[in-house]
Amino acid sequence: MASPTSGIVDIHTHMYPPSYVEIMESRTTIPIVRKFPQASDPRLILLEEEVKSLEDALKDPQAKVPGRPLTTHYSSVQQKIHFMDTHGIQKSVVSLANPWLDFLDASESPAIAKKINEEFSDLCGQYPRRLFFFAALPLTASLEDILGSVEHVRGLKYCRGVILGTSGLGKGLDDPRLLPVYKALAESKLPIFLHPHYGLPSEVWGDRAGEYGHVLPLALGFPMETTIAVTRMFLAGVFDETDEQGEWESVTWNTAAIKKATEGKSAETEAILGGNATRVLRLDEEF
Incomplete structure (x- = not known):
């Protein structure tokens, strides 16, 4: 199919660079990537609710596998472009999916963030004008390192913002320690693409939540998680502390x-x- 000429832009589309997958494969606790004989693709396991299912699947080859399939669609730029052409998408702003770099030690997250963001930039460079990306920040590191990462990604040709989870530095997005980061992003004209991950407390979903897959924590928990996060930012006056960035009239x-x-x-x-x-x-x- 020929490249589309319409103006459709997809800003919620994830990819995993090879170095990130290697990190996940090397881990022994969630988030992890694991292979199972009963599944054709590796599985990405992120949620606490999936731990028991993970243990069962590792013991029993007949057990239902947890997590989501980590297909080559998450790593192949050619498949990404094919998907875009198939669905008439002119441009995509790709990003690392949750849990980003939130699980890394402070000593290693800055270097890994730099490497992953440069991998994304190189990936987008293969299809200029069609692919852009939201960068990942090393939020477990020091404020100096986080601000250094903002300075780094603002210089990457295809970076158009950052992807941020609702935990921030660990205490939510109304944490005063994040104000310098918000201001640096505003000054750099790098929007925040806010993305859920942590959800609501597991007891909210009841004892049988593990039987229902991702329906409850994702379909219901994720929207509520982001709603609470942004409301906390509003009540804390975060938006009053940064330059006016406009609003979505719709x-x-x-x-x-x-x-x-x-x-x-x-x-x-x-x-x-x-x-x-x-x-x-x-x-x-x-x-």
């Missing part, structure tokens, strides 16, 4: 934004502004 609750988003579709505008509520709640019925 998520601003006002009639102008709705009318603009549904331009030329008066029935849809009416439905959003009150028609749906009137119909569902029977607000126009006689008393």
Whole structure:
């Protein structure tokens, strides 16, 4: 298929450079990558809820394997481009998936971050104008090292921001120690792509959570995790401490934004502004 000409941009798409996979394969506790005789692809195991399933699968070749398949789609740039062409995607901003570098020791995370970010930059260089990336920061390291990493990635040609989990330096994104990092990113014009990973406490999902795979912690836990993280940032005044970076008009609750988003579709505008509520709640019925 020929390269697409439409303007579709995919900003939520993950890849794992070879050096990152090697690190995960060398580990003995989650997050880890493991191979199982009953699975054709290696499995990436991230969640605490999967530990028992991991132990069972390692003991019993007939047991259900935990985690998610780590297929070559996560490492092959050719397969990434093929996926983009197949689905009419003009550009992709790729990023390292969770748990990023959050599990590394402070002594090793800066060097590993530098290597991985340069691997991403080289990967994107194979398809200029089509591939860009969000960098990973060594958040377990010192503030000096983190700021040094920001300075490094701002100079990488294809870097367009950073991917950040909700834990930050370990105490959440409302942690005052993160303010210098936020300011450095704002000054460097590097947006934060906020991504969940840690979810909600396992007891929320009940004793049978392990039977349900990723449905509860991902489909329900992840959106709630990011909602809580951003709300904490707002309540702590984080956004008041950094330069104004603009807003997404489409998520601003006002009639102008709705009318603009549904331009030329008066029935849809009416439905959003009150028609749906009137119909569902029977607000126009006689008393």
